[in-house]
Amino acid sequence: MIIQPKIRGFICTTAHPAGCAEHVQEQIDYVKKQPKVDGPKKVLVIGASTGYGLASRISATFGAGADTIGVFFEKPGSEKRTATAGYYNTIAFEKEAREAGYVAKSINGDAFSDQLKEETIELIKEEFGQVDLVVYSLASPKRMHPRTGELFSSVIKPIGNTYTNKTVNVHSGEVTDVTVEPANEEEIQQTVAVMGGEDWEMWMKALNEAGVLAEGAKTVAYSYIGPEITRAVYRDGTIGRAKDHLEKTAHELDQYLSSIGGSAFVSVNKALVTQSSAAIPVVPLYISLLYKVMKEKDLHEGCIEQMYRLFAERLYTEGETPVDEEGRIRVDDLEMKEDIQAEVAALWEKVNTENLEDISDIEGYRSEFLRLFGFGLEGIDYDQEVDPSIELKA
Template identity: 45%
Template sequence: MTEDCLDRVVIKPRLKGNISRTSHPYGCKKRVEEQIDYVKEAGKFKGPKKILILGASSSYGLASRITLAFGCDADTIGVSYERGITNEKRLATAGWWNNIFFKQKAEQEGLVAKNFIGDAFSNEMKDQVIDYIKTEFGGQIDLLIYSLAAPKRKDPKTDIVYTSALKPIDEVVIGHSINLENGKLFKQIIEPATDEEIKSTIKVMGGEDWELWIDALEEANVLSEGFKTTLYSYVGPDITKAFYGNGTLGRAKRDAEQTSDRLNERLKNRVFGESIICCSKAVTTKASAVIPIFPLYASALYRVMAEKDLHETPIMHKYRFFKDMLYGNKREYDEQGRLRPDSWELREDVQEETKALLKQITPLNFKEITAFNRFKDEFMQLSGFNIQGLDYEQLVNLEELKDLLP
């Protein structure tokens, strides 16, 4: 960020490793608009009308919200943990701007778009959301989407704070990943998780909080007949199995699957409802960019899928999931009863070619032979950068923007 005067600045991208430290408000606005345009062009479909999305401000959560608002004319409530402009740091997070500009566009079309900013794991947030549903949102919801990706969670019953760990179990994993800040390949050695780290990751990323939300919503009698809920998971191929299938993330996701089985029986019996796990494909998100080895795998995968005309961004993937699967007649289940829109990624030919490509990669050629530039662009676009048609030398008036509330 460079300053012209106190409240007018040129906002530049600033990375620390694979974490973006700045976001561009007008870039975020344009990216939201592009996703809305994609849904409008793809067309309307029959779906839910009253939706609660936990983790609504970016990536799959935001894509789901846009899909259902502009694809189904749905009213939405979004819960997210974001930061606005402050006197100390000045700049807001990308999710803050996404919430604001989504709300503006939705309300222009007569849709309700309520944003709650705060800790989705807390009882206080559950109470606030339920009160809003009862008093201002028609009294019931048709769908709850659980798309939270947080590094920590405070247990509302004990006040103990748990921290997740992205690690393998019972093995040391050695591999390569990409440092997006310097654009270089680097070697990673990841030690196995301790028992405590495994338990903590399950507490943060498993199904416990999802079930607590359903408990609270059901007790408040705000679930409609036919209510559905889905949690976004990832299975992945053998290449990422050390972290997903067999690692701490995998343990957390198995816990979520067991939770979904319980919820499904309960909802089916009480409101003729449904709980289901959605196994999504690999996409570029703030969370996936810091998962060990994943950026290199994704860069190779994207080249293969793009060549086969199969590559999807979050908005493309979630539009297909909702239209064709959750509310359509093209459901693809696995033996565990999970929905598998990730089947394109896991196609045998896609995985064989991705593995072959990964074997050819060196520190000197990885940018040329993979879709690294696509992965990097998609990552930067999460924060409003690298978007065509935007003048990033233009001064941004923070004084005008800081009064905008999500």
């Protein structure tokens, strides 16, 4: 099959196996060039196949020399359709990790289910005995509660007031206004149920009760705060309410894990092009302007740079883990610098369809978006036939 990108809305419905492998290799190569991290050795990554979760797994293995187990929900390919990008990413990561002498195992299924938690616990017992780091990086629009069977669906809406601001059609480059109606209480609660901390807490308690958390084990989940521009639809909206719950859960888990000398953190990360962020109104335009400013100042970071820095300078630095007044790790510190935010805000006031290409990095956004699915990588012949049905080895 000759595989080309097929864009539908804010997702790409195809993925290229060779391109995904090259994208993974670039991240591995970056970490290999950095100083070694005196970090974890047996790591569980929940949500391990794309974005920050994949970058965490790469940083753990090639930065700290860790064996890993990855949990995710991805679809394999067939003769007629490609696999999801995360499926190809995992094949590529495991191949490189195993060739380098590391254990790299994966479980593909519903991470919200009790059954998959039990499967993971058994695999930890077989392969590692215990894990010393658990990364929680799940991103899903829906979640079925494992105990009640209730299906929750998240929404991206403001709370309290209708919200209107600029947005961009990334593919056409048209800048328009978008209006989002406020969420009702049911939508808020459902979003918290999907994207808050309940499942993370269930994972950590299941792991601890099974005795597979090592003495001093750490866990980290990922969050975002962002600027004033996106605040109404993000941090003050339904997603922000879920992130508040996630951060509250971190404090509760930190106390819970004290019995084994463990700790729990939320890491607030930078705005990046991911499959999740592409779905949020206003955010792609903000990211396009942010990339322009940060690249000009030589401060731009992608997922892998962020996660390596999280491991090397936050989670596994000497002494106490540096946190803000709310107890959160901040690797969004460069994004949130006053001068950067001031420049982005000034560009935001000026940006329109006519000047978008000149004053933003919309082309960089498009490129990053396609790279998530294995397209636009140097050295890949996209006119060549490839087999989309390669398998993830046990």
